[in-house]
Amino acid sequence: VRDYYWAGVDAGRVWQLVTSHHEGGSPVGQPVDIEELEAAVHDKLEQRTFDYIAGGAGAERTVRANRAAFARRFLLPRVLVGVAERDLSTALLGTPLSMPVILAPTGAHGLVHPDGEVETVRGAAVASTLMAVSGGSTMSLEEIARAASPRPRLWHHLYFHPNRAVTEWLIERAQQAGYSALVVTADAPVLGRRDRDLRNNLAPLQLRIGNYDSLPPGVSEIGDSTSFVTNPGLTWTDVTWLRSRTTLPVVVKGILRPDDAVRAVDAGADAVWVSNHGGRQLDGAVATLDALPAVVAALDGRVPVIQDGGVRRGTDVLVALALGAAAVAVGRPQLWGLAMAGADGVQHVLRTLRDELSIAMALAGCRSIRDVDTSLIA
Amino acid sequence: VRDYYWAGVDAGRVWQLVTSHHEGGSPVGQPVDIEELEAAVHDKLEQRTFDYIAGGAGAERTVRANRAAFARRFLLPRVLVGVAERDLSTALLGTPLSMPVILAPTGAHGLVHPDGEVETVRGAAVASTLMAVSGGSTMSLEEIARAASPRPRLWHHLYFHPNRAVTEWLIERAQQAGYSALVVTADAPVLGRRDRDLRNNLAPLQLRIGNYDSLPPGVSEIGDSTSFVTNPGLTWTDVTWLRSRTTLPVVVKGILRPDDAVRAVDAGADAVWVSNHGGRQLDGAVATLDALPAVVAALDGRVPVIQDGGVRRGTDVLVALALGAAAVAVGRPQLWGLAMAGADGVQHVLRTLRDELSIAMALAGCRSIRDVDTSLIA
Amino acid sequence: VRDYYWAGVDAGRVWQLVTSHHEGGSPVGQPVDIEELEAAVHDKLEQRTFDYIAGGAGAERTVRANRAAFARRFLLPRVLVGVAERDLSTALLGTPLSMPVILAPTGAHGLVHPDGEVETVRGAAVASTLMAVSGGSTMSLEEIARAASPRPRLWHHLYFHPNRAVTEWLIERAQQAGYSALVVTADAPVLGRRDRDLRNNLAPLQLRIGNYDSLPPGVSEIGDSTSFVTNPGLTWTDVTWLRSRTTLPVVVKGILRPDDAVRAVDAGADAVWVSNHGGRQLDGAVATLDALPAVVAALDGRVPVIQDGGVRRGTDVLVALALGAAAVAVGRPQLWGLAMAGADGVQHVLRTLRDELSIAMALAGCRSIRDVDTSLIA
């Protein structure tokens, strides 16, 4: 008589992580994938905080559409090609990554963890992947960079302040701190109307915005918080200005139209990020996965394309790559991990995606990211 | 430490309105959009009154299809065009409007508010938009016009009485009172079979029909109430007759077929109104949003096209405009606002739609109504 | 102040009927359409009897598909054509009908009413439409014909007995009794596997089969009941034989394929009946409404086409006619009416469909059945 092992027993489980934070508790019933993690966090967070993260604009059609677009894609796996060794590594604008999954900029991590983005980046560092840090971070960009040392994989998500001096001050600080690219948000000229937050009657929250502990020289007042996250006057001219102002690569995030993608590259962008802000801005905006193929076709390889929105499983990563993304970014999942267990939680989210992607690549007959092509899509 | 404001805190909220009518109550949990307003009104109105407004013909397939048609459309927003200033204003048959949203003719406002259409038009006036007043209004057309002074934006929805003298008398009164267009209903030769009303065993209701307090000279009897809302004998010849009988613009409402749209203009219509009567007449009639593009194409710009049916959000307005509508009209939402808080409620419905449309335009890269084109539809 | 009548108050209501059978009861809450009637009958009948009627074969995919096919069709109504007078009458194989709705053959009416088909045909007679009587009727074909006097509108649904003498005896009797056509069932070579009946463990039922009270001359035994309803050996040759054996029109029922439709006419059929036996035979068979257009196209007007399956509303009738049916037949609805109130119930089902069809025709711009064309389908 020999042991028969139940299937999948060796694949990474979130419960191992969760257990270490609930000493003595039984691991049975703990989340095993990101969807279950979200449910577990739901039980832990205050409802309005959960809603702020999970919710989107209007009727949340785009939030749902982002997920539904993955549910509509089916795979045609290749078999018998030998997948004992798989290489998930890739690189983005010169930064080597352990896998084609990065952290999307999301604001105010202090909402769910006292050390905020400092914890988040520690999780990303262990997973050897990149964090695009929001300009609205609780911790300052320097603190975050220090936590990511000695090998920071960081991009700075730059909000254009109406006062250009403030913007230049931020660029300079990001460069100094070792950030390796600047991300421009194109889809937030104004804030989306988020029905859940209105319903929850969210009041202003006393939360540090880390990058404004001091003010730039010659600036005495930088206005209310709205200025930190939106700028209705932003145009392509600002992208061109930024391109001329820094030697760092510039990424334009929030593109859904092929013509805008071409415009971005013409304005100097080094990468295009297909995003609808996780459905938090224009409700009814097309699902990112549905927008991706036309953007990829229009760019024809001129610059890499990043996709975010709805990525929750390793097979989702595989699908996005097969449709032409160079990498995907996850937003809410990093916050679920952070809320559950700080840096360990973030790392665990990334490890779960990595485990799932590794298995998906093996089962789809891909030994490396280069093997992922459109013929995998049914 | 600085304040971090929750997203969307500045966007208009219905609860502010509702609060003012429920003194001392908490605004938390009050409706923030029109769908929630409807739910709140549901709790307030008698069920059969709610059903009379919310319901439609037969199995209510068309009621649902009108909404579902919006749920199927997704947007391709344009970015980085500079949207600090947005202009939502437009004009319809010479009437300037603050936005491309008007009030569709709906009967018997006295059902939900003692002052009926007089309150409704006050809300529309504050919002600087147009009300198409039903011929079956509880208040007389003159009372409604007086309430809209000094700058009435009113259309009269003309029912053709079997006795032409009655019809001419109504036309004359509308012209005298300052109504700026006449609307002919094409989709009500008979009343639709409304299962909810039959189920609720609705008995005749003692409710004033404002336009018949007196009778025209030489007419002693105008028949039962059915004559006020339907006319099975109506034909294109009557439209031609009306065109010759008045100098006011004539609008034909209830068009779903491209050939009928062309017929309407050939008969002298100055605008075509794509409508299925909110799904209250022919159950199974095509959704108006689905019918719209072919009508727009057939008319080829000869006259403006109005659409109603299923508009509940600012993004819905954007979609209808992108598909070729010059303006949209809302029916049931005005009654939910009226039922909840009279003129303030109507105004609030319009303000909510305006706020939502303004944000949607900003996020879609539209500085004015003229910027809304079909390329926005995915 | 004048009366304002609630919409639809004049349209026929089932509750008026039901009320007359529940004296003193309130009409409020009684069924107003056939779907509600079915729910009411559900409460009245023994579950297994209800299931026998309502159920279908296997997973009942075809039962649902028949209804779903109607739910997918939308109408493009024509307006302003003048519909004060509508003519719903038509004719089928020489039989004048008050409307293009007939009763499909359904067996064993004695299950839900002691007088069975005699009551059913009385309802059909009042409605001036045709009943196709099942060969498995509880009452004899002669009793049914007598109840339909003096102007019987009857077709006999002929099961081919393995012993041809029995079949000839039935043909002779139907001709003698005044039946005006013979219907051959093509879709019942064996009985479908009906999971609900198996689940309910239905035992043989002591129920009269009216046509076999006596036996034909020279026949002493006609076998078990299976012989009365199925015949696996039946082929097109038998249709040709029947064509040569009778002067009555021959209708082939149970056709779903265009090639079979042509084969039927080539074998001498005077009408083709598109049916999947209400989903009671081959589960997964295509919905009849989906099969109809190709059959109509293949026949190209050579013979009229009847459709059954899923017709529950007047708008369904309109859709089937627009797709090329000369008439539709209803199966289960007649049994719901019969179960609820005998002949009055059957009549009421037919009156409801007639009222609904009349309103639908008015709203779609059809003054007569001839005005119903494919341009009505969106």
Add this chain to the structure above:
Amino acid sequence: VRDYYWAGVDAGRVWQLVTSHHEGGSPVGQPVDIEELEAAVHDKLEQRTFDYIAGGAGAERTVRANRAAFARRFLLPRVLVGVAERDLSTALLGTPLSMPVILAPTGAHGLVHPDGEVETVRGAAVASTLMAVSGGSTMSLEEIARAASPRPRLWHHLYFHPNRAVTEWLIERAQQAGYSALVVTADAPVLGRRDRDLRNNLAPLQLRIGNYDSLPPGVSEIGDSTSFVTNPGLTWTDVTWLRSRTTLPVVVKGILRPDDAVRAVDAGADAVWVSNHGGRQLDGAVATLDALPAVVAALDGRVPVIQDGGVRRGTDVLVALALGAAAVAVGRPQLWGLAMAGADGVQHVLRTLRDELSIAMALAGCRSIRDVDTSLIA
């Protein structure tokens, strides 16, 4: 008065079987089809055991898609062709079968029955069909072959051990024991990530793996259980090697792509098995029924194609055959039968499918398997 038999009373019922195992119990309410059998087994098995069998990888999209693909197909039955005699028999790689339904390889039958595959094959033998036995069987391949005597219809499902000597030893044993083909699994280079099992915290199970009671000559250790079910290094070269190593037919199982199907035949496969491992490996893999037509077209008749995944009813078998399958295989249903009543349960599952297929063929106008063609698909 004569008996009227309720429809379907003669069709096989699972309850007759179940009754014999629950003496004295009422047959009423017992499962009548495989879906109900699954529900009944759910009540009987420990939840985690049920989940291990019923569940799949990830979000179980492919598990659902396999079923949904059947639900999307509708049939165009042929009528009046004479179906009194139907022949369901066929043959696969020289093995005559009573019907085109075989048992797919599924591991560890000891989980649900102490005699495991020995019971399963007895059920298959009574039904005169073929069992493809998993290499991970609880009982040894020799024990299973003995139970299938004197006319074994067996295929051996060969896992390629990293140590080729182990693989050769298995091939030799299968040939000696009378297995008539070898099946290579192409879709299990690694184990799928099965969320239900992770959630249930499945611990290693002490369960015999029958084929390894002894070890091959010269081998002292064969590694952990993972080696018995997966081999990430497997390539087409191994298929070619196997083809040269045995005179038995070789079947490649787990093909979804047309190009892989051609590669399989080029590598020497005698049959191609379209499978996604019942949705237990790559979640998001295309439904097998959706993949089938392109594979059939690419192979153009060079070798027979087997399909598994989602077959639960006789009409499913008919659909798969109409789309080009030579036979279908069932996985989970055999385990439901085995769990419920051992060999009798397995036999009953096969008898139910046979009864349903026989009725479906009659109703679709097919006298033999050869009559099933693509014109049956709507």
